Amino acid sequence: MSERTETRKPRSNSRARGAKKRDVEVLDAAARVFARRGYADASVQDVADELGILKGSLYHYIKMKEDLLFWLLEAVHKDVEEILEEVAGAESLSPLERLELYVRRQVLYNLDNLERISIYYHDVDSLSEERLTTILARRRTHERFITGLIKEAQDRGEADSSCDARILANCLFATIIWTYRWYKPNGRISRHAIADHCARFVLHGVVGELDAA
Amino acid sequence: MSERTETRKPRSNSRARGAKKRDVEVLDAAARVFARRGYADASVQDVADELGILKGSLYHYIKMKEDLLFWLLEAVHKDVEEILEEVAGAESLSPLERLELYVRRQVLYNLDNLERISIYYHDVDSLSEERLTTILARRRTHERFITGLIKEAQDRGEADSSCDARILANCLFATIIWTYRWYKPNGRISRHAIADHCARFVLHGVVGELDAA
Numbered sequence A, B: 001m002s003e004r005t006e007t008r009k010p011r012s013n014s015r016a017r018g019a020k021k022r023d024v025e026v027l028d029a030a031a032r033v034f035a036r037r038g039y040a041d042a043s044v045q046d047v048a049d050e051l052g053i054l055k056g057s058l059y060h061y062i063k064m065k066e067d068l069l070f071w072l073l074e075a076v077h078k079d080v081e082e083i084l085e086e087v088a089g090a091e092s093l094s095p096l097e098r099l100e101l102y103v104r105r106q107v108l109y110n111l112d113n114l115e116r117i118s119i120y121y122h123d124v125d126s127l128s129e130e131r132l133t134t135i136l137a138r139r140r141t142h143e144r145f146i147t148g149l150i151k152e153a154q155d156r157g158e159a160d161s162s163c164d165a166r167i168l169a170n171c172l173f174a175t176i177i178w179t180y181r182w183y184k185p186n187g188r189i190s191r192h193a194i195a196d197h198c199a200r201f202v203l204h205g206v207v208g209e210l211d212a213a
Helices: A002-037 A044-051 A065-089 A095-112 A114-126 A129-155 A165-177 A191-207 B002-037 B044-051 B065-089 B095-112 B114-126 B129-155 B165-177 B191-207
Strands: none
Touching: A002 A044, A002 A065, A002 A114, A044 A065, A065 A095, A065 A114, A065 A129, A095 A114, A095 A129, A095 A165, A095 A191, A114 A129, A129 A165, A129 A191, A165 A191, A165 B165, A165 B191, A191 B165, A191 B191, B002 B044, B002 B065, B002 B114, B044 B065, B065 B095, B065 B114, B065 B129, B095 B114, B095 B129, B095 B165, B095 B191, B114 B129, B129 B165, B129 B191, B165 B191
16 A cells, blocks of 8 residues: 555656646747737647647647636746745845846846747737636736835835836836837847846836936 | 819819818728727728728728728828927927927827727738838838937937947837826826826936946
């Protein structure tokens, strides 16, 4: 009995690892197909072709095409929440320094995940109402955290408090998100230089005119 | 003969005015339908229904659905080029003051034309290659003009010249364009307050750290 348990446990661990690896492969293939063909035009058959498996095999993982979109967007939020945890945990940094860290990390993440970010902003509205609500709730938590950092900086007199923190947060997100529309991989400017420029642009924009504060 | 000419001329003017008014009505209806249903899912029949005319009548104006998308995007560029002309003509203003004027005008324009701006950024890639090339050429002229103003400000020592003007221009456009994703008409903050915030955010971002220049 104990022997059976022992032999079963490693097998089930390696099965879990195999399943996780396959999940990643499926989501990567879906991201490539949705980015190339557009989510609306892409089919489950296209994703199966990209994976080199039969459509029937793909239906072991999913019930419908929308599952792939939802899991992709959930995966983006999971990654981004790790960035937010790092920023929240950097207790020795001032609010402005945390914002700077956040912008750098988030820009680099977006540049490294252009397909997923482009699907996120192009196709999030294709989700069913319930799933869209789930995604938007995670986005709101994210937005509240960043708006809170801006307010903290304003309260400490380190940023112009005559500006509305929520509008500033929208301008900050704009700078970060829009990179997916203009960034050219292998262009003349490195990913780190772009993250640096965006962080400086945002920081000066958030700090604003301190005399007016 | 002269009498016929005289009577014909006003008639042809009023016919031209009528045609222009119908063009505007057709594009407005197309914008509403594309924004509501998405360009990919919308049909010529939907636009005809929106106008309350038969599909056959709409085909007097267009050859295919893509004509409506192309004319909409051309109309946006025509409007925006008027803003650029105003900014270029404001010779008493410094480069930074011109950038500020540009951001304010462009943000207000975008907030007043949410449907067209959202179609522009969501569906421009649905154009045929030749038409896409035409639109992108107009966009590049626009981008060069704004990048030129940033470079002028840097050359005059009024903005941090250690930053790449093209990246700053992309951050500037991001701030302006992204408004269509977060602006709520009839929200608690006025259009003019939003334009003001965006202009201040962008100006401080572009000016940057003058000591480092």
